[in-house]
Amino acid sequence: MTDQPGVVVTGVSGRMGQMLVRELGRSDRLRLSGALERPGHAWVGRDLGEAMGGAPLGVTVSDDPLDTFARAQAVLDFTAPEATVEFADLAAQARCVHVIGTTGLQPAHLDRIRAAAHHAVIVRAGNMSLGVNLLTRITRQVAAALDADWDIEIVEMHHNRKVDAPSGTALMLGEAAAAGRGVDLADASDRGRDGLTGARRRGDIGFAALRGGDVVGEHEVIFATEGERIVLKHIASDRALFARGALRAALWGQDRAPGEYDMLDVLGLND
Numbered sequence: 001m002t003d004q005p006g007v008v009v010t011g012v013s014g015r016m017g018q019m020l021v022r023e024l025g026r027s028d029r030l031r032l033s034g035a036l037e038r039p040g041h042a043w044v045g046r047d048l049g050e051a052m053g054g055a056p057l058g059v060t061v062s063d064d065p066l067d068t069f070a071r072a073q074a075v076l077d078f079t080a081p082e083a084t085v086e087f088a089d090l091a092a093q094a095r096c097v098h099v100i101g102t103t104g105l106q107p108a109h110l111d112r113i114r115a116a117a118h119h120a121v122i123v124r125a126g127n128m129s130l131g132v133n134l135l136t137r138i139t140r141q142v143a144a145a146l147d148a149d150w151d152i153e154i155v156e157m158h159h160n161r162k163v164d165a166p167s168g169t170a171l172m173l174g175e176a177a178a179a180g181r182g183v184d185l186a187d188a189s190d191r192g193r194d195g196l197t198g199a200r201r202r203g204d205i206g207f208a209a210l211r212g213g214d215v216v217g218e219h220e221v222i223f224a225t226e227g228e229r230i231v232l233k234h235i236a237s238d239r240a241l242f243a244r245g246a247l248r249a250a251l252w253g254q255d256r257a258p259g260e261y262d263m264l265d266v267l268g269l270n271d
């Protein structure tokens with residue numbers, strides 16, 4: 001037996017799923033206890049290591065979330081909104097710490113996650129890196145120091161397989177800018193300009209999403225006024241940093257009171 005908390009990786013064949021497995025292999029504080037894919041996936045029933053093209057890991061890929069969660073202390077979930085809300089219910093039943101990296105969550109998904117957090121610890125963030133979470137703090141400070149003569153634009157670029165826009169990170173940065181300015185992002189957000197849009201509305205927070213190649217994740221917050229611009233930028237060049245953040249969140253969440261937390265809580269950056 002081991003005292004290391006057991007961890008289930010959902011969507012294990014995905015880009016983040018496989019990265020999480022690799023980072024768990026390097027961890028001496030957490031152990032991989034289960035791996036999930038959806039029913040009918042070619043990896044279900046196979047040894048995970050072999051399915052990933054390497055040596056056996058002794059963990060069979062399952063399609064049964066409740067069974068795998070029941071034998072674990074944490075769930076690392078970078079999948080899709082419909083899957084994540086189901087996992088939130090089941091992880092709460094099993095009292096697992098649910099680390100949610102999935103983006104593209106809509107208000108109804110967020111409501112279900114909030115309900116599950118009454119019973120278990122959920123750590124959710126559109127970006128698990130230290131750099132981006134620090135950038136949200138800096139963005140809020142800069143936005144608070146400037147008035148609406150400074151136009152705020154958020155530009156992001158990701159790989160050509162990404163299915164949601166704006167990215168979860170861009171929305172985190174938008175929320176931070178709106179908080180600094182003392183406005184509600186829902187009222188100020190300007191997304192997807194196209195055609196005869198009319199002039200920019202004073203006070204709007206604009207979003208633009210670029211997609212191409214294998215870009216891991218790049219974000220800029222631009223503050224633009226007459227004669228000058230401030231540009232805050234984060235570049236992620238390796239998905240391992242998101243995976244390491246998720247492992248850190250899983251450990252941090254052990255023995256914590258039920259509730260919904262974010263990476264600022266985990267990193268000690270919340271005020």
Ligand SMILES: NC(=O)C1=CN([C@@H]2O[C@H](COP(=O)(O)OP(=O)(O)OC[C@H]3O[C@@H](n4cnc5c(N)ncnc54)[C@H](OP(=O)(O)O)[C@@H]3O)[C@@H](O)[C@H]2O)C=CC1
Nearest residue numbers: 011014015016038078079080083101102103126127128242
């Ligand atoms: N918060 C953060 O720091 C980060 C967040 N992300 C987010 O994580 C998510 C995943 O990204 P990425 O790994 O690149 O995506 P991938 O498409 O590579 O992987 C997604 C995985 O989830 C599985 N999945 C999707 N829908 C379901 C479902 N309904 N039931 C069960 N499994 C499902 C997929 O299986 P199948 O192939 O069968 O569909 C696949 O294995 C995205 O939302 C992305 O934005 C990514 C990086 C960092």
Ligand SMILES: O=C(O)C1=N[C@H](C(=O)O)C[C@H](O)C1
Nearest residue numbers: 103126127162167168169217
């Ligand atoms: O889909 C991705 O790849 C990423 N998604 C997250 C997001 O939507 O911001 C985090 C990171 O930028 C990579």
